[in-house]
Amino acid sequence: MTVTYQFEYPERLRCAFVGAGGHSYRNVYPTFQYAPVDLVAVCDTDLDRARTYARTFGGGTAYADHHEMLAAERPDAVFVVTSYTAGGDVQATAIAEDCLRAGAHVWMEKPTAAGLAQLDRLQAAADETGRTVMTGLKKVFTPAAEKVKAIMTSPEFGTPTSISIRYPQALPAPADRGDDVAMIGFLDHIFHPAALFTYLMGPVRRLTYEWDSRTGASVSSMLFESGAVGTLHLAAGSATGAPLERVEVIGEGANVVVENGVRLTYYRRGTPLPYGRSGSFFTDDASAPLRWEPEFSLGQLYNKNLFYLGYVPEVLHFCESVLAGRPPEKGTLADVREILRLYELYRRVPAGQPAEVRPDIKAGS
Structure with missing residues (x-):
């Protein structure tokens, strides 16, 4: 770029x-x-x-x-x-x-x-x-997310089969979920992981979750329309000084991990090491993991949070779309609709109860 x-x-x-x-x-x-x-x-x-x-x-x-x-x-x-x-x-x-x-x-x-x-x-x-209306879904414009998308759509990665996202956010108590004011924090932040789910894996078909009453933490299990599965760990109660996020997508014999938004590791498909016979943990260079992370010594633009957090890329995408007379590809109202469907499920569905994101559409249709 x-x-x-x-x-x-x-x-x-x-x-x-x-x-x-x-x-x-x-x-x-x-x-x-x-x-x-x-x-x-x-x-x-x-x-x-x-x-x-x-x-x-x-x-x-x-x-x-x-x-x-x-x-x-x-x-x-x-x-x-x-x-x-x-x-x-x-x-x-x-x-x-x-x-x-x-x-x-x-x-x-x-x-x-x-x-x-x-x-x-x-x-x-x-x-x-x-x-045009575009929403600033910055997470899907980060260089890390765009690199994950490129990796997982490559033939070597195979079909994406599962995803896990960790994000520190509390879900209010059931009695408070009908209160718009009490739900502001959750609404404000669910957009981040939910946008990544939609961007990387497509629409969610079914969701169920468990909830911790002490911190408001929750763990959700998701089935995507593609047939892939996923988990969302809303890790309320984690240390404020800890890295906030972790994303992992698994394909077929390969997986890619993003930690702290800027450290990306691609575990490429390779020949398994023989169990009980391998004297070295090193794999062939052709299939060894690849890792990227920025250096923060030079005065480069990629060291600015405006870039690695996705702010400049999302604003550029909006401006370029308007000037070209074409709709944006990300941050659309259709993307937002998928996020708000999940948000409204969390508001009304009790913990432990599976819920169809689109109850009017039968599975497999």
């Missing part, structure tokens, strides 16, 4: 930004240094904060009302990074609808919506206006 700087692009999108919070300051506005974006306006309910962000990121005019901004600026695209309402709803969903109806394409941070009903309304607005 060779990176183009913002000023080098011959064509840029006129973009506005709704939201001036800490996450966007650290992780989204800075991506515009490497994307075809001309930031013309910043909006936040705190006008002073919007002005500060506009000065800091060269964002043109500041607004306190996104309706006023949309009418005055008529942007090509709008980035939306906001929070939740007092009732636990996702603020960005309604804002994104307003942007679509004003004629703008939308990139929005996850979560896209608080449920399938809200997503349906957003989908209807996108269909009606013919505008």
Whole structure:
């Protein structure tokens, strides 16, 4: 991946930004240094904060009302990074609808919506206006995830047969799962592992899980539409200083592992060492494991979290899709629908009870 700087692009999108919070300051506005974006306006309910962000990121005019901004600026695209309402709803969903109806394409941070009903309304607005909506599913844009996808689709890997993902997140107690406010943390973070499941393995057909009442940790067993199986370990209670994530995909005689998001090991298919007769653990070079991890000494872009966490790649994908007049391939509303199906299952299905993700579709159909 060779990176183009913002000023080098011959064509840029006129973009506005709704939201001036800490996450966007650290992780989204800075991506515009490497994307075809001309930031013309910043909006936040705190006008002073919007002005500060506009000065800091060269964002043109500041607004306190996104309706006023949309009418005055008529942007090509709008980035939306906001929070939740007092009732636990996702603020960005309604804002994104307003942007679509004003004629703008939308990139929005996850979560896209608080449920399938809200997503349906957003989908209807996108269909009606013919505008693109993309969600920042950063995990599927990380270099590690893209490398895993390339490996597991290679002939040598074989058909992917199973996957396991570890991610530290608590699932609230059953009595609290009907409370939108109590579920904010789970909604906010289930998007990460669920996006990886969909990207790497496709839709989930059936899910069952067990839940620990002390920490809120859970372990889920999944059957995918492809016939592959998987586990999701939501490892609440793990040490805060420990690496957060681990992903492993197993094929047919080969497997690939990503630890801490940046350390990837590909265990290639090879000749087994004879049991009881092997005096060395080394395999042939042609089938030896391959390992990649970044060095953090050079001032390279790949050492920036904006790149290895997927922020720049996802923003680039959105901008390039809009400029080319084609729909995005990842971060789509269809991807979000698969995630929200799982989220709603966790809300209503008790531990230990198998649940069909699409109960209206019979297995094998």
